[in-house]
Each structure stands twice: as structure tokens, then as C-alpha cells.
Amino acid sequence: MGEDQELFHGGDLGAARRLFPGAPEPFIDLSTGINPYPYPVPRVAAELFARLPAPADVQALARAAARAYGAPSEAQVVPVPGTQIVLPIVARLAPPGRAAVLSPGYAEHGRAAALAGHKVEAVSRLDDCGDAALVILANPNNPDGRLFARSDLLALAADLRRRGGVLVIDEAFMDVTRPGWSLAPDTAGGNVIVLRSFGKFFGLAGLRLGFAIAAPPLGRKIAAAFGPWAVSGPAIAVGTQALSDTLWIERTCVRLDKSAQRLDAMLADLALPLVGGTSLFRLVQTPAANALFQHLGEAGIWVRAFPENANWLRFGLPGNEAAWKRLKTALVAFW
Amino acid sequence: MGEDQELFHGGDLGAARRLFPGAPEPFIDLSTGINPYPYPVPRVAAELFARLPAPADVQALARAAARAYGAPSEAQVVPVPGTQIVLPIVARLAPPGRAAVLSPGYAEHGRAAALAGHKVEAVSRLDDCGDAALVILANPNNPDGRLFARSDLLALAADLRRRGGVLVIDEAFMDVTRPGWSLAPDTAGGNVIVLRSFGKFFGLAGLRLGFAIAAPPLGRKIAAAFGPWAVSGPAIAVGTQALSDTLWIERTCVRLDKSAQRLDAMLADLALPLVGGTSLFRLVQTPAANALFQHLGEAGIWVRAFPENANWLRFGLPGNEAAWKRLKTALVAFW
Numbered sequence: 001m002g003e004d005q006e007l008f009h010g011g012d013l014g015a016a017r018r019l020f021p022g023a024p025e026p027f028i029d030l031s032t033g034i035n036p037y038p039y040p041v042p043r044v045a046a047e048l049f050a051r052l053p054a055p056a057d058v059q060a061l062a063r064a065a066a067r068a069y070g071a072p073s074e075a076q077v078v079p080v081p082g083t084q085i086v087l088p089i090v091a092r093l094a095p096p097g098r099a100a101v102l103s104p105g106y107a108e109h110g111r112a113a114a115l116a117g118h119k120v121e122a123v124s125r126l127d128d129c130g131d132a133a134l135v136i137l138a139n140p141n142n143p144d145g146r147l148f149a150r151s152d153l154l155a156l157a158a159d160l161r162r163r164g165g166v167l168v169i170d171e172a173f174m175d176v177t178r179p180g181w182s183l184a185p186d187t188a189g190g191n192v193i194v195l196r197s198f199g200k201f202f203g204l205a206g207l208r209l210g211f212a213i214a215a216p217p218l219g220r221k222i223a224a225a226f227g228p229w230a231v232s233g234p235a236i237a238v239g240t241q242a243l244s245d246t247l248w249i250e251r252t253c254v255r256l257d258k259s260a261q262r263l264d265a266m267l268a269d270l271a272l273p274l275v276g277g278t279s280l281f282r283l284v285q286t287p288a289a290n291a292l293f294q295h296l297g298e299a300g301i302w303v304r305a306f307p308e309n310a311n312w313l314r315f316g317l318p319g320n321e322a323a324w325k326r327l328k329t330a331l332v333a334f335w
Numbered sequence: 336m337g338e339d340q341e342l343f344h345g346g347d348l349g350a351a352r353r354l355f356p357g358a359p360e361p362f363i364d365l366s367t368g369i370n371p372y373p374y375p376v377p378r379v380a381a382e383l384f385a386r387l388p389a390p391a392d393v394q395a396l397a398r399a400a401a402r403a404y405g406a407p408s409e410a411q412v413v414p415v416p417g418t419q420i421v422l423p424i425v426a427r428l429a430p431p432g433r434a435a436v437l438s439p440g441y442a443e444h445g446r447a448a449a450l451a452g453h454k455v456e457a458v459s460r461l462d463d464c465g466d467a468a469l470v471i472l473a474n475p476n477n478p479d480g481r482l483f484a485r486s487d488l489l490a491l492a493a494d495l496r497r498r499g500g501v502l503v504i505d506e507a508f509m510d511v512t513r514p515g516w517s518l519a520p521d522t523a524g525g526n527v528i529v530l531r532s533f534g535k536f537f538g539l540a541g542l543r544l545g546f547a548i549a550a551p552p553l554g555r556k557i558a559a560a561f562g563p564w565a566v567s568g569p570a571i572a573v574g575t576q577a578l579s580d581t582l583w584i585e586r587t588c589v590r591l592d593k594s595a596q597r598l599d600a601m602l603a604d605l606a607l608p609l610v611g612g613t614s615l616f617r618l619v620q621t622p623a624a625n626a627l628f629q630h631l632g633e634a635g636i637w638v639r640a641f642p643e644n645a646n647w648l649r650f651g652l653p654g655n656e657a658a659w660k661r662l663k664t665a666l667v668a669f670w
Contacts, residue, residue, distance in 0.1 A: 011387035029386075038385045049573070050373045051364070052346035052540045081416045081543065084562045108562060115559060205387045206568025208416065224450060227419045227443060232567055233541025238384070 010316070011205070016302040023300035028323045029316070031304045033142065033173060033281040036319030037255060038203030039242045048233030055228075057236045062211075064243040069184045069196050071213045076187055078222045079231045079239070083172060083195040083210035087112030087136075089225045090193050093218055094118070094134035094166040102126075102137035104144060104308060106170065109136040126156050135160060138170040140177055143283045143306065143314045145276035153183055153192075161191045166218075168193045175201035175249075176256050176279040190215045193222075198235075200280060201252070202242050209235040256280060259317045262324070267315070270331045275312070282315050289313045292334055299330035345651070346540070351637040358635035363658045364651070366639045368477065368508060368616040371654030372590060373538030374577045383568035390563075392571045397546075399578040404519045404531050406548045411522055413557045414566045414574070418507060418530040418545035422447030422471075424560045425528050428553055429453070429469035429501040437461075437472035439479060439643060441505065444471040461491050470495060473505040475512055478618045478641065478649045480611035488518055488527075496526045501553075503528045510536035510584075511591050511614040525550045528557075533570075535615060536587070537577050544570040591615060594652045597659070602650070605666045610647070617650050624648045627669055634665035 010031030017027065062077040071077050080086045091099065091113045099118035101110045113120045118134055126148065129135050135156060139148045157167045171194055174182050184194045194213040199205035209231060212222045223230075231239075242248070260279040267274060272284040272292075281304075286292065289312055293305045304314040318324045345366030352362065397412040406412050415421045426434065426448045434453035436445045448455045453469055461483065464470050470491060474483045492502045506529055509517050519529045529548040534540035544566060547557045558565075566574075577583070595614040602609060607619040607627075616639075621627065624647055628640045639649040653659045 012390055014389055014391045032387065034385075034387070038381070041381055041384045044379075046373070046376055047541075049376045049539050049541045049569075050369075052367065052369070052534075053543075054349050055347055056349040081420075081567070082562075082564055084564060085416075087562070088560055111559075111562075199387075204384050205564075206382075206384045208388075208564065208567040224446075225423055227417075227422070227446075229417055229419060229540075229543065232416070232543040232570065234384075234569055235567065 010304045013302060016297065020297040020300070023298055025300060028301045028318065028326060030318065030327070031302045032205070032316050033278070034200050034205050034316065035203035035252065035256060035280060036317050037252065039238070039245070039248060041204065041238055042241060044234045044237055048237050051233065053229050053231060053233050053236055057233075057240070058231065061231070061236050061240045061243075064240045065196070065211050068243040068249070069211065069213060070182060071184045072188050075216055076213055076219055078212040078214070078219050078226075079236070080210050080212055080222070080226060081231055081235070082199070082208040083170065083197045083212075084108050086195060086210065086212050086222065088115040089222055090166070090168050090195070090212060091116035091118060091134060091136070093193070093221060095164055097133040098131065099134040099136065100129040100132035102135075102141065104141075104306075106138050106142050106172075109138070109170065112136070126152055129156065131163065133160075133163065133165040134168070135165070136168040136170065138172060139181065139183070140173050140278050142173060143277070143281065143304070143312065145278050145283065147177065147181055150181065150183060150186070154186060157189060157192045161189065166191050166193065168195065170195045172197040172200055173278040173280055176253060184213050187213050188215050190217065193218060198239055198243075204238065204242075207235045207238060208232070209239050253279075256317065263315060263317060266328055266331065270335060277314070280317065284313050284315070285311050286313070287311055295334050296330055299326065299333075301327055301330055345639045348637060351632065355632040355635070358633055360635060363636045363653065363661060365653065365662070366637045366649075367540070367651050368613070369535050369540050369651065370538035370587065370591060370615060371652050372587065374573070374580070374583060376539065376573055377576060379569045379572055383572050386568065388564050388566060388568050388571055392575070393566065396566070396571045396575045396578075399575045400531070400546050403578040403584070404546065404548060405517060406519045407523050410551055411548055411554055413547040413549070413554050413561075414571070415545050415547055415557070415561060416566055416570070417534070417543040418505065418532045418547075419443050421530060421545065421547050421557065423450040424557055425501070425503050425530070425547060426451035426453060426469060426471070428528070428556060430499055432468035433466065434469040434471065435464040435467035437470075437476065439476075439641075441473050441477050441507075444473070444505065447471070461487055464491065466498065468495075468498065468500040469503070470500070471503040471505065473507060474516065474518070475508050475613050477508060478612065478616065478639070478647065480613050480618065482512065482516055485516065485518060485521070489521060492524060492527045496524065501526050501528065503530065505530045507532040507535055508613040508615055511588060519548050522548050523550050525552065528553060533574055533578075539573065539577075542570045542573060543567070544574050588614075591652065598650060598652060601663055601666065605670060612649070615652065619648050619650070620646050621648070622646055630669050631665055634661065634668075636662055636665055
């Protein structure tokens, strides 16, 4: 992986340490939108590492995911080893042609569409999708948190359907959004694919687990591309338990909202203008972004800069009081 | 997953229990070629479930795999979440056209080539590959254990290269074959892709880990299809440790060879003619195959039948003395 990609994606403290070799340890990783309070991983039976994942266990996982995400049925849920791995596969389900990718957005969307052979065009509004055969967007959007209304997305899906097109909605951060925005319940129509990420909200990104929610004709094609053993035994076991743990899910939503408010207050105190975000990350816009990125890096705090907008910085949530304190101290020292 | 696929692949005791509801428990699973003496899974740090896999850790895994498999360098090793998931991706690296798939062989090979848009033709000899743009075979072959000589494969690769074609060699069971047969050292030429399975030899199929070994131009395309976080944190940690454990690897080869010899002796005692296999599975051919499959199933022993050859049964290795004893008792009672 090149240096570009290291800066481009978050989550790689190796890159942080190369860039800021003198920074105090431990490095605080605020470069991702991953929940810093992970779901407590239950003891994984040795057997789950050893044997091939059983179809019945995959089905139980799909059932738990359908319930948690509001999919019409478990038959519309395809478990996959991370949503990012499924992007080029779903991009191939649209007829080759123009792909509209909402921008600013998640870099992997355009990359996946190009990989699938589409002519990729960045568009900034749903109305600009024109005659694209494939539209990919994140809802809520990353990094600015923009939300697309269900009615607008359903209208876009209907429009795409008339010309055999496909709408891919990456709901990687939908877990922390108030109910009613997800299109998971609306996937029966046939040309809408909703992607859900397990690792971000549950704080278990290393597990590699995600879901494609789609009507059976598309869902079967996605499943076929992965073959019979897409997801690891540990991911199936941990995922099934966590997605069924409604109490933990509710409490975590509250906890993340509170943490995001705390972060907002801290950024506001320093007069860093908030552009948007979700409860898993906050985006600020300032001409001092690059200087602040350097300053925080030297203080051992790794945040996310954006090649496409030099004035942006994205902050994930600190995971403990020591991290909050170091962030506050570093921010205060900047001005 | 349909009933067909359940019988088609091994490893699903759910299917066994539906077919033989009265069988004594525990069911003994001899339907796969997975080592029944798994590598002892070390305690996986909670952090590896939580954070995104770090590029440096993926690199360490590739290095360990390059050493274990004899690849020219770690730059030629792409870690993937199971070899079966990589098959349609490598099949797409050949120009569209005829794909020759060695038969009898592993069903996923033909499925992957068809998924990638090739016209799939089953061929029984290397000489019959004709003008195919893609050739996929397993070496040693599954289920009959047939070995293809390196010189023949290199000649085929050279022939394919002249017309821009690609040779995919699935070495899923190469770990238990005497050294010198693998084409992993010969991948620098540019159009040979060697696939290695981690789960079978190390007995950790639930971990979902495999490797594509290919020259950088092809390897980069494979890596790009998976994106930056192909393999889970636990798979990276366990895989790196296991692939570096040369003592365990050597001892396991010996242990599996002895177990295979013990199984051969048992089958020979019952006059079941051995067709071939590897030290991870043995294939017998008998007109009584179907009756024996039923008889063993009713005794709680799940072996592998083949839709393409009604006279074949494949036996994996029993994992403990109780299983050996039950197998022997059931076999003796059959005649």
C-alpha cells in the first residue's frame, strides 16, 4: 500500500508514527469513524476457527442482521467479509456505462465503480445523476454527515429502474442515525442495494464483517461472487450475538451521541467551525487545518486530513479520559 | 444455500443430520480435506478484533507466507480471506474466451470461470487445453490426488503466455506433498497464479485465510479487487504465527502421512480400492459407494459423495481414537 493510500484512509498508526516519529506514545487514533467502545468480544470457541462455517450459522447471522437493520427478511441479507470488499462486486451488477458517485464522499466508492469498468463521474447532488446506470452514495455521508431523504432516494431508485440501473447506498454510519432514514426496508423493489458495516458501530473493524441487503435476484448474485464460505467462523459468532444485543445497541447509541456532543463542545470552545458528521466522527473546516493536523500529530494525536479539501479535518471519538484530556490540552496549546 | 450445494461441498454437518436424523451423535465429519489436528489457536488480543488491520501486519503475514510457500518474495504474495473467494477474481484476469478446467476436479473452479464470463470447458489432460485463455487446475488434484509435473505446467504457462492467457494453479493440498511440486517459486514469469489455502493444512478453515501468489502486475490487480482490509485481524495474527512455526509444520506433515497410511490400511482390509488422494483425504472407487455412504451416514459418519461419479467416496482423516474406532466398526459391519 502506497503512502497516498495510508494518508487517504484512516486507522493506520504505522503511517502516523512514520510521519511524526517524535510524538509521545501511545498514539491516539482519531483518524477513523470506528466506535472506540467496542462490543465486548465473547470467548470464541476453538471449533469456530477450525471448522468450515456452517450454512445454518450463516443463516442465523443473516436473521439477526435482518432484525437489527430492518431488512424485509433474512433472505435479503448477504453476510460479507467487510463492506469495502463487496463494493466492486455490487458495482458490477449495474450495466456498464456511466457511474455517478456522490462527492465529496468515500474514496472507495469511485475506485470500486472504476474497477467494475464504469466511467466514473463525481456529482454533488442527486439531481445531477443524469442517465447514470449506477449511483453510489453514502447515507449518512462520510465525511460531512449529509443525510439523503428516503423519498428522494426512492425516486432516484425508480428512475434508475426504468433504465435497468442500480442504486447502491452505503449505510456504514446509519447505526448512529435516528430511525427512519435507512433504505434497508425498501430493498424489495429490486434495484436498491444497501450496504451495512458491522465493524464501525460495534467497534470491531478487525473482524471484517458487513452485509449487503438486496432483493433475492441481486442478493443471489452477490452471494455467488463470494461463494459458500464468505465470512469467518469468529465473525459469524460474534456478529450474531452483537446484532441481537438490543440493550447494548441502545446504550451505545446514547453513549456515542453524548461523546459526539462533548467533542463538539470542545471544538466549539476552540472556535473550530463544525461542518457536520455523525456521532462516530465530526468534521471541522478551517484554513488552519493543515497546521492543526501537524500540531496534533506531533502531540501523538492522529486525525484525518483530506486530499480533496485542505481545509477539512475529521475527528473520531476519544476512547478514554486520558485521550480526551490529551486532545483538549493539544487543542488549547494550538491557539 | 441449496441442498445440491450442501452435498456438493463437504463440511456441513447440518446437512448430514437432516439426511440421517437417527444417526448416533457426535457425528464424525470425514467429508472435508481439512486437517483434524488444528494448529493450536493462540489467544487473540481483543485489539485485533477492534482495530482495522494494519498494513505492517499484513506485510508480516505476506513475508511469513512467502517463506513457507517458497514464493520469490513477499511482494508476490497477496493475503486473501480464503482461496475460494479469490477464484472469480483471478478468473477475470484472463482475457474473456474459453476457459479449460481440469476434470475431475474442484467444482468451484468451473463456477468461478463461468462467473467471470468465460466459456467453460472441462478437459481431462493438460494437452487438451487447446487455445483456452484461462486454465484452472488443482495440484495435487482433488479428489483423486493427481500430480502435475512442474515441467508440464511451465510448458503450458509458456504456451498460454504467447496468447495473453493465464494459468491458475490451486495448490490447496500442496502442503502435504513432497517438496518440488509447487509452482510458487515460478510465478515471476507473469501469467501463473498459485493459490494456497491456509485453513486446510493448518486445520483452521473457519479463520478464512488464503494466498494468491503472482507476479506484481497480476498481484496488484488481485489486491486492488479486495481493497485495503482483505483479511481479518485474527487471521493475520494466527496466520503469521502458524506459517512461521516450521517445527509444527514438519511434525504435522509426518502425522498426516501416518494417519493417511492408517486409513489406507483400514480401507484395504475392507477391500475398498483406493484411487488416490493426498495425506488429507483418500478416494475410493466401488460400485457399493452409494450403499456405503448411506451405511456410514446412518452410523453417524459423514463422508463425501460425488455427483459426477457415483462410484466414488472420499474419506477425510478421523481426528481421534474414538472416531477411528467408530469408522472401523462401521466399515466392518458393512460387508
